[in-house]
Amino acid sequence: MTVRSVALALTDDVPIFEVAIPCEVFGRARLDLADPWPYDFTVCAAEPGRTTIGAGFVAGTVHGLEELATAHTVIVPACADVHDAQPPGLVAAVRAAHEAGARVVSLCSGAFVLAAAGLLNGRRATVHWLYADLLARRFPEVDVDPGVLYVDDGDVLTSAGTAAGLDLCLHLVRRDLGAGFANLLARRLVVPPHRSGGQAQYVETPLAERVDESLAPLLQWAVEHLDQPLTIADLARRQHVTPRTLIRRFHAATGTSPLRWLLAQRVRRARELLESTGEPLSRIAGLTGLGTEANLRHHFTRAVGVAPAHYRRTFSDRSPTSTRA
Template sequence: MTRHRVALAVADQVPIYEAAVPCEVFGRPRPDIADPWHYDFRVCSADPGRTRTGGGFLVDTGYGLAELAAADTVIVPACADPRVPQPPGLVAAVRTAYEAGARIVSLCTGAFVLAEAGLLDGRRATTHWMHARTLATRYPAVTVDETALYVDEGDVLTSAGTAAGMDLCLHLVRLDLGAEIANLLARRLVTPPHRTGGQAQYVEAPVPARDDDSLAPLLDWALAHLHEPLTIADLARHEHLTPRTLIRRFRAATGTAPLRWLLTQRVQRARTLLESTSEPLGRIADECGLGSEANLRHHFTRLVGVEPTPYRRTFRARQSR
């Protein structure tokens, strides 16, 4: 089996977290999850050898930019300083990889490298909210979404800062290997298995003030009852709250509205069932609480970008390859 080549572009003073996340997600074999591991991971730099990160750590880069330009997926982590011009050699290698058919990914301010390479022109993209206006001003041909966790434009994907890089990397695993493998990997990494790209970068109260304020039990209960026609009144009743209080607390804790969160979870459940079972669409719609095959098609196509049946066919063809 030919493994999917993933190249991480490392430059001097690269922020350590954004460089470490792809190493953890793609660079470590996971024989208990998938054997052989799908990815052939390579750390690349303009001058192969030891590169110093922003935290003072030394990273061994055994590959140069030629290997990066020949990869199937290129990941550009955050740059040391988005205010200064990005390394021209790296910009050229990223452009060459894209023209050769590679999938190009940026984490945080790595979007500045993609923008400089011209890969974001006419596209929607995101970066850390602190630098979003700078990106939009410097590259007016880019439609910058300063609120999204990540943006998937097919062959070019961008993420917001820090933890959103993990979300995007898990999204890539989900695209390549399916929801079941991505969920197993997320569990191993002790991180949420799926946060949608459209979820807000920052919320009013990301960490509840007290343990008894946590909505985690409610979310777990809702996931266990997705097959039921849940309403805001049902959620509020389960938490012994008024609907208005439930909506306020839900948005403060998750950055989204209860019904939108429920719909996203229903579609993700459908995605998993399409990948792992041969159940008919009507049955999947029932199990996910979407009610009907037509409803499943409508919401799945709107959120995933493709209809359920072609999605199942494409995923299985990819698995066969």
């Protein structure tokens, strides 16, 4: 199994959360999942020794930023201050790493470092929505998309704020090692196994204050019967309520309508089948209740941001043979 090198670039006063994410995903060897651990994780700093990070924590580092150029993947966490010019040594080291062939990743406002290095020119990128306008004004060559969780542009990837950095790191694991391994790791971290990069940074519909637990059996039944052409009337009959009452209770419990919820479950199931099986698209369309291959392509592409065939090529299960459940 190939061991991939991941280098985290630190400077003083970077936020601790974005530093912790790659340390937890790549730097903590979980040998019960894979032995040997598939990542060789290194922390690099402008001044090796003791680097002060957010909330007064101190990180011990032995590698300088020049080591970034030898890594397969370079991760730049959120920067200390988006309003200041980024450290020239860091900017130069990130640029040199990319020129040497590294995959360069930014978490949250780390995008300002990548932009200063010229890596985002002519590319689509994202950042925390709070800083999107500033990034676009300061670097007009960058196509800033503030409405997504992360952007994968091949050798340069950017994420939105805070928790979206975890989504992007798990996305990298999926790219490297397949959906099976990434799902096991996500389960260990107690987070959703996959949130599409095209998902909005925030949901306008507020979450319900109290979930109607009486709907739980219905939701489970619906998930088990996604291959059937379910309607609101079907769901209402099974719940022994009127369609109007079902819609009201459903929205209170899930924050959305029954049909939108069903569509999201169908797309989720399609993702699972694309990742873990070789079933043709026409068969997957039937198994998920999306009907036709054309209908599958339409709804899947709209929800996930890529066509089913592209998704399968990217996220087909390539779990290491040493992986254990």
